[in-house]
């Protein structure tokens with residue numbers, strides 16, 4: 218059965234005329250960068266998430282890097298994250314010269330397992346190698362069990378950065394992911410494949426003014442124009458000081474205008490994603506397929522629709538992904554466990570270090586989900602999978 222020769226992508230941006238007009242307006246304005254749109258986007262995200270401060274960056278990767286630096290991550294430190302994530306969740310610690318380690322996932326949700334985290338903390342404490350920062354990743358848009366992780370942070374004294382690259386618009390305990398009730402900093406991505414886009418872009422939100430100030434310096438060369446942060450009185454109106462070693466991680470006005478315009482549709486996008494996800498969940502009921510278990514404490518933004526093959530069907534995992542692609546349905550795999558990447562293998566990780574992540578890798582696949590997916594396309598995807606199995 219083929220429906221069309223058009224390839225159905227696993228995810229896709231949704232750009233309206235309003236988005237286009239917003240970007241064109243910026244092109245006609247005086248400011249292409251460092252103008253009013255970036256602070257307006259930051260304020261809008263802070264308001265949406267009910268958090269005090271927001272720092273826009275040119276990517277979530279940059280946001281993760283400066284979030285680690287603002288929390289003081291350096292050469293003698295250790296950062297833990299999930300092996301089932303995009304490599305950026307771990308690389309950010311290596312950029313700071315720190316060591317990285319992983320906490321295995323809960324196979325039901327694909328998220329960092331608080332039980333595994335506690336066991337690993339108990340062992341690490343004995344050998345005096347506790348992490349400085351833990352980075353839970355909200356896989357596919359469902360929040361991790363942040364209350365449990367936060368309780369462990371209080372007990373063992375680590376900081377938390379939520380990698381919410383998938384989870385803008387999601388809720389945890391009826392509140393927006395990003396309110397930082399259970400973390401120091403939360404990071405979002407606005408890459409085109411994510412829930413809302415600024416083409417490239419990221420945001421680090423926090424309730425701490427100190428962390429926010431530090432991140433805002435680090436995204437712009439470590440420079441400050443604020444006399445209160447300077448080591449001596451200003452020399453004059455031209456004066457600024459570099460007080461940290463920062464970067465150019467700034468978001469442009471074009472990106473911020475697009476992000477601001479997209480934010481207006483965030484709730485609608487997430488509602489549409491949930492609707493389509495529920496159809497998948499119902500249609501696959503009697504198949505050897507399991508879904509990422511959805512906790513009653515959370516409302517997922519469904520950045521991805523991930524299924525896992527169960528029983529004997531696991532043997533046909535690769536075959537299914539290839540078959541879907543032959544049917545013009547882009548199936549993907551989120552993610553290859555980070556610790557089996559050659560770069561991480563060279564750091565000494567063994568494949569068997571995180572057995573749940575490996576089991577997940579051999580059974581999980583992503584099928585298309587985005588607000589522009591039509592009913593016809595979704596039916597075709599469902600039928601193709603049912604026929605295969």
Ligand SMILES: *Cc1c(COP(=O)(O)O)cnc(C)c1O
Nearest residue numbers: 276277278303305382406407408
């Ligand atoms: C997309 C993604 C990132 C990186 O986002 P960019 O904005 O592309 O830098 C980091 N972590 C996770 C979990 C992601 O999915």
